[in-house]
Amino acid sequence: xxxxxxxxxxxxxxxxxxxxxxxxxxxxxxxxxxxxxxxxxxxxxxxxxxxxxxxxxxxxxxxxxxxxxxxxxxxxxxxxxxxxxxxxxxxxxxxxxxxxxxxxxxxxxxxxxxxxxxxxxxxxxxxxxxxxxxxxxxxxxxxxxxxxxxxxxxxxxxxxxxxxxxxxxxxxxxxxxxxxxxxxxxxxxxxxxxxxxxxxxxxxxxxxxxxxxxxxxxxxxxxxxxxxxxxxxxxxxxxxxxxxxxxxxxxxxxxxxxxxxxxxxxxxxxxxxxxxxxxxxxxxxxxxxxxxxxxxxxxxxxxxxxxxxxxxxxxxxxxxxxxxxxxxxxxxxxxxxxxxxxxxxxxxxxxxxxxxxxxxxxxxxxxxxxxxxxxxxxxxxxxxxxxxxxxxxxxxxxxxxxxxxxxxxxxxxxxxxxxxxxxxxxxxxxxxxxxxxxxxxxxxxxx
Amino acid sequence: xxxxxxxxxxxxxxxxxxxxxxxxxxxxxxxxxxxxxxxxxxxxxxxxxxxxxxxxxxxxxxxxxxxxxxxxxxxxxxxxxxxxxxxxxxxxxxxxxxxxxxxxxxxxxxxxxxxxxxxxxxx
Numbered sequence: 001x002x003x004x005x006x007x008x009x010x011x012x013x014x015x016x017x018x019x020x021x022x023x024x025x026x027x028x029x030x031x032x033x034x035x036x037x038x039x040x041x042x043x044x045x046x047x048x049x050x051x052x053x054x055x056x057x058x059x060x061x062x063x064x065x066x067x068x069x070x071x072x073x074x075x076x077x078x079x080x081x082x083x084x085x086x087x088x089x090x091x092x093x094x095x096x097x098x099x100x101x102x103x104x105x106x107x108x109x110x111x112x113x114x115x116x117x118x119x120x121x122x123x124x125x126x127x128x129x130x131x132x133x134x135x136x137x138x139x140x141x142x143x144x145x146x147x148x149x150x151x152x153x154x155x156x157x158x159x160x161x162x163x164x165x166x167x168x169x170x171x172x173x174x175x176x177x178x179x180x181x182x183x184x185x186x187x188x189x190x191x192x193x194x195x196x197x198x199x200x201x202x203x204x205x206x207x208x209x210x211x212x213x214x215x216x217x218x219x220x221x222x223x224x225x226x227x228x229x230x231x232x233x234x235x236x237x238x239x240x241x242x243x244x245x246x247x248x249x250x251x252x253x254x255x256x257x258x259x260x261x262x263x264x265x266x267x268x269x270x271x272x273x274x275x276x277x278x279x280x281x282x283x284x285x286x287x288x289x290x291x292x293x294x295x296x297x298x299x300x301x302x303x304x305x306x307x308x309x310x311x312x313x314x315x316x317x318x319x320x321x322x323x324x325x326x327x328x329x330x331x332x333x334x335x336x337x338x339x340x341x342x343x344x345x346x347x348x349x350x351x352x353x354x355x356x357x358x359x360x361x362x363x364x365x366x367x368x369x370x371x372x373x374x375x376x377x378x379x380x381x382x383x384x385x386x387x388x389x390x391x392x393x394x395x396x397x398x399x400x401x402x403x404x405x406x407x408x409x410x411x412x413x414x415x416x417x418x419x420x421x422x423x424x425x426x427x428x429x430x431x432x433x434x435x436x437x438x439x440x441x442x443x444x445x446x447x
Numbered sequence: 448x449x450x451x452x453x454x455x456x457x458x459x460x461x462x463x464x465x466x467x468x469x470x471x472x473x474x475x476x477x478x479x480x481x482x483x484x485x486x487x488x489x490x491x492x493x494x495x496x497x498x499x500x501x502x503x504x505x506x507x508x509x510x511x512x513x514x515x516x517x518x519x520x521x522x523x524x525x526x527x528x529x530x531x532x533x534x535x536x537x538x539x540x541x542x543x544x545x546x547x548x549x550x551x552x553x554x555x556x557x558x559x560x561x562x563x564x565x566x567x568x569x570x
Contacts, residue, residue, distance in 0.1 A: 211506065214535060215456060218557035222462050230465070252465055259458055302508060310540055315509035361509075 005124075009083070009090050009117065012124035016115060019058065020131065021072035022065040029058065032126055034118060039129035046131075068102045074111070088119030098133075109133045193410060211303040212270050212296075216263035223256040223263075230256070269296065288331040290377065291320040294366045297338040302364075305346050312350050317365035324368050327375055328445050333418045340411035341379040341438050342366065348383025348436065355384075373444045382435040391428060448567070451479045453487040453503035453515065454533075466560045470569055484510025488518055491528075498526050500567070502554075505534040505541050513541065516548045531566070533558060 015032050018024040030051070037054050040047050048054040064070065080093040091114070098111040116128040135146060230249050237245040269292075298316055305312050342364065349362030362382065369376040386394060393399045395416040419426045424442035452463055460480045470476045481487035484507060491499075501519065505512035512532055519530060531552040532545040542553050552566060 211535060214556065219456075219458055219462070221557050222466075222560075223458075226462065226465050233468075255461065256465070259461065263458070303506070306506060310544075313509070313511045313514070 005119065009092075009124050012117060012126075013092055013094075013115070016126055016129075017074070017113075020113070021074070022058075022062050022070070023072070026055075026058065026062060029055070031123065034120065034125040034127040037126055037128065039126075039131075041131045042133050068104075071101045073099045073101075090117040090119075090124065091115075092117070194414065211307065212299055213267045216267040216270075219263040220260050220267070223260045227253055227256045227260075270300070283330060285328045285330050287326040288329050288334070290327050290329070290334075290375065291322075291324055291368055293331060293335055294318070294320060294338060294368060294377065297335055298342055298364075298366050301339055301342040301346060305343070305350070309350070312346070312353075314346060314349050314362035314364050317363060317367075319365065319367035321368045321370055324370055324375065325444060327442065329422055329442070330418075334422075337415040337418050337440070338366075338377075338379070340415045341440075344411065345379055345381035345383065345436070348385075349381050350383075352382075352384045370444065374441050375444050377440040378437055379440075380435060380437040385432040385434055385436055386428065386430040387432060391430065394428065395426075448475065449477045449479065449497060449499045450567075451481060451487060451490060451499055451501045451503075453481045453484065453501065453507070453512065455482055455504065455507045457482060459504075467569075475569060476567070483507060484512065484515040484518075487515055491519065491522070491524070494524070496525060498528070500529045500531065502531045502533065505532055505538075505545065513544055513548060516545060516550055520549050 012032055015024060019029055019032065033051060033054060035051050037051055038049050039054070041057065046057055048057055065072075074096040077095040077097070079095065081091070082093075083090040093114045094112070096111045096113070098109050100107045100109070111131065111133055113129065113131045115126055115130075117124040118127045119125075135143065140146070230253050234246055234249050234253075237243075237249065295318060298318065302314070302316060345364045346362075349364060353360050353362050364379075364381045367376075367378045367380075369378075390399075390401070395412050399413070416426055419440055419442070422442050424440060427439045427441075428436065429439070430436040452459060460478075463478055463480075464471065467476055467478065471478065479490060481490055484503075487501070487503065488510075491501075503512040503515055510518075512534070516530055516532060519528065529551045530549070531554060532541075532550045533554045533556060534541045534545075535556050538555070545553055554563065
């Protein structure tokens, strides 16, 4: 081995150490590194198969050194060196105590480095290196202790996570039970609310019912008294032998009996309706005269409001299609829809009347129509209308524009559910200042 | 005597016509019926200084009996019509309002026809 070559090898070894400890100018590095350099360091990403990859590792290392203010010093332990000059190869095997000083403190590690040099173009160039720091485990060439440690750590982690999961599961179970309890309570509250909404609207009805029953009862009393008197008159006319008059009176009597019957039935249907309204829904569909139902509820709602507020009045318009077939509905539920809609209309026209005074003539109308197999029921008013921004909310439960205590906010929401349950639709048309129309449509079924 | 009966219940017509059968036949009374306040006003507007007694229900949709009474009083008709108001039993508030608006008589439902005839001096 020539002295020059030996000297240059020592020199290269020193330069390489400087390179590895980030003390060498980056631009001068190519002088000592072969193009085909390869090697491994201690960390996972410290691996290079060519010069570019080698430089990538170094650049990162240099950056870190700068950022952390790292200073590296080392003490070299006895080393092994092997050269084969004829083949221009040299192997250096070294061990160091490496001291790394940084902002966070000083770390001293064992460092092992094997580097293989090749003599190329009159200089030694690094063609392979392997640097590592040993794990402090004795008599464990296969790192078994390390595995076990890792395994134990993993086991512990799994156990911790299992515990965690079990705890979370328990919490979830509790939350689920709580939600179930809350749901049950909500259902009970909902039932109560539906019932109280029913009773509230029944309260509004009561006065109307008294009036609506009193009227037919008056007729029943009047016509029966009258008929009694007519019988006396018949006797008189028989004695007078005025048989034409007898015939006329008989005709009147027949008419009166029909009227007694008619008004008796009217009172009967109102009482039944009221009882039905207060009872829980039977859910039984029956063939119903929708015109009769609409007429009945329009009157009840009207007189109910009148009884509460004497100053209230409104024109009632009914345009009921005489050819409307009977419809299969839960009459009691449908009655509630009608009552809610009509009450809302009355409320709206009343509000407008109070704002505008004498100049405003309130009108609430109910109409029915059979159109293309669809049964239409329309409740309209010339009230204030529903502002656009709340129109999408009116069917939501508990939404009300009425003052506290005036409405439950459930009327329209329940109505919506009832119409939906009948497979029908409910549409709202409203113009501010002009009024509102609610159109309910259900398909006609043959009786 | 011309009597205008105002009530939204159509059967009132039959009732009055039968109750006053004899009086109608003997032409002691002449009944006219209106089924709403508006209809009644239309009839009153075309009266030509004719004496008339108006018998009106209070509780009617649209124009109520009280509103009708107010309108009639504002018209200052000659001769002045006699206005009798009819309302449901025990309706103190309407009774007082009707009185303050100048109603001549006040009857409660169901109408006692004997009493009515006495008031009309038809007995």
